[in-house]
Amino acid sequence: MAISHQAIYEPLTESTAVALATRLGLFTERSVLRCKEIGDGNLNLVFHITDEDADKGIIIKQALPYAKVVGESWPLSLKRATIEANALLAAADYVPTLVPKVFYSDEQLAITVMEDLSHLQIARAGLIEGKNFPLLSEHIGTYLAKTLFYTSDFGIDPTKKKLAVQKFINPDLCKITEDLVFTDPFFNIDTNSFEDELQHDVEQIWNDQLLKLEVAKLKQKFLTQADALLHGDLHTGSIFASETETKVIDPEFAYFGPLGFDLGQFIANLLLNAISRDTNNREPLYKHIENTWDVFSATFSQAWKNDAVDLYRDTEGYLKYVLEQTFEDSIGFAGCEVIRRTIGLAHVADLDTIENFDRKIATKQHALRLGKELIRDRKSINELPTLRNYVDKTAKE
Ligand code: SR1
Ligand code: MG
Numbered sequence: 001m002a003i004s005h006q007a008i009y010e011p012l013t014e015s016t017a018v019a020l021a022t023r024l025g026l027f028t029e030r031s032v033l034r035c036k037e038i039g040d041g042n043l044n045l046v047f048h049i050t051d052e053d054a055d056k057g058i059i060i061k062q063a064l065p066y067a068k069v070v071g072e073s074w075p076l077s078l079k080r081a082t083i084e085a086n087a088l089l090a091a092a093d094y095v096p097t098l099v100p101k102v103f104y105s106d107e108q109l110a111i112t113v114m115e116d117l118s119h120l121q122i123a124r125a126g127l128i129e130g131k132n133f134p135l136l137s138e139h140i141g142t143y144l145a146k147t148l149f150y151t152s153d154f155g156i157d158p159t160k161k162k163l164a165v166q167k168f169i170n171p172d173l174c175k176i177t178e179d180l181v182f183t184d185p186f187f188n189i190d191t192n193s194f195e196d197e198l199q200h201d202v203e204q205i206w207n208d209q210l211l212k213l214e215v216a217k218l219k220q221k222f223l224t225q226a227d228a229l230l231h232g233d234l235h236t237g238s239i240f241a242s243e244t245e246t247k248v249i250d251p252e253f254a255y256f257g258p259l260g261f262d263l264g265q266f267i268a269n270l271l272l273n274a275i276s277r278d279t280n281n282r283e284p285l286y287k288h289i290e291n292t293w294d295v296f297s298a299t300f301s302q303a304w305k306n307d308a309v310d311l312y313r314d315t316e317g318y319l320k321y322v323l324e325q326t327f328e329d330s331i332g333f334a335g336c337e338v339i340r341r342t343i344g345l346a347h348v349a350d351l352d353t354i355e356n357f358d359r360k361i362a363t364k365q366h367a368l369r370l371g372k373e374l375i376r377d378r379k380s381i382n383e384l385p386t387l388r389n390y391v392d393k394t395a396k397e
Helices: 014-023 079-094 123-128 136-150 158-167 171-180 196-206 209-224 260-276 283-307 318-343 357-377 385-393
Strands: 033-037 044-051 056-063 071-075 102-106 111-115 228-230 239-241 246-248 255-257
Touching (some): 014 033, 014 044, 014 056, 056 079, 079 102, 079 111, 123 239, 123 260, 136 228, 136 239, 171 209, 171 255, 260 283, 260 318, 283 318, 283 385, 318 357
Antiparallel strands (some): 044 056, 056 111, 102 111, 228 255
């Protein structure tokens, strides 16, 4: 469905966004609409349109033809809006309560119109305030298990899967991750951004050939291993949450990639929040990390038992092998994410908003040591409860 097949791309303003919402019939003729551009991410415009009398709202998200965080010098394909709308629709097939409803999308205008989630809070912001969102890991473990299993060759016919791989080819956004997560932080490249006080720690990373070999292996998986349809950017800023609800948003980085990647990014962002807290407030984060895996592996195993399409499904040891490899990879990916969120282009507020400067630098040094250990030791970390020991053992030099 398109507004007009001749629609020509131009960035919306608050008033053209309202006109579009009215034209789409999403509000009544008599509605008095308010609109605010609320995009605080790195890439897109996000308009929140409300009809206060009817207590109703929508979100219109529009991709810009460049990365907002850098400016027009960094062009980006508008196709990511279609990828995002399609990824939300695909996830809704398996976890309809865990993603926003999509009302409309338009490829030419690069827009997605979706459910207003403003009654929820971005999980990262809430975690920084000290909230713990008790159902977060139950929901994300379920989201991951179902979206990953049912888009993989374990859950769908391999011919259908190859067609889906084609639909989600997403080179521009993958390139951002290839550079910003897997490459730039490990080399002296000018996208990196860190305090002078971290120069020595960062140079240690740039000079650590064994570490770089392990990151190269993880990058190779990201480049080549088309296991399942990933969210592709599953940090805590891509999740809306409350005490009772969780919604995964923003899958514009979606593509077919390795099973452990989304898990790793989610775990990493929980770890980053954990180390930003006092030691006695970290337990809820550790519990969330452990529960994410427990729910993921139980739900994935159940889906395998009920719905696996491959004749090898009953072969002793195969499911165990898949889960073990996913676990190991997720720990390595988590290590890369922890490092890039500390010294790369795109930081996290969990670390950057620590007010005391010395504590901020010490926490970032802790993050770098933790990230390195996760990458190096990912084969021997075989249970998530062990992660808290890694957080403790890397707390001090
Ligand atoms: C230029 S985009 C920077 C980062 O923001 C997105 O949310 C992704 O995490 C990306 O790496
Ligand atoms: Mg995003």
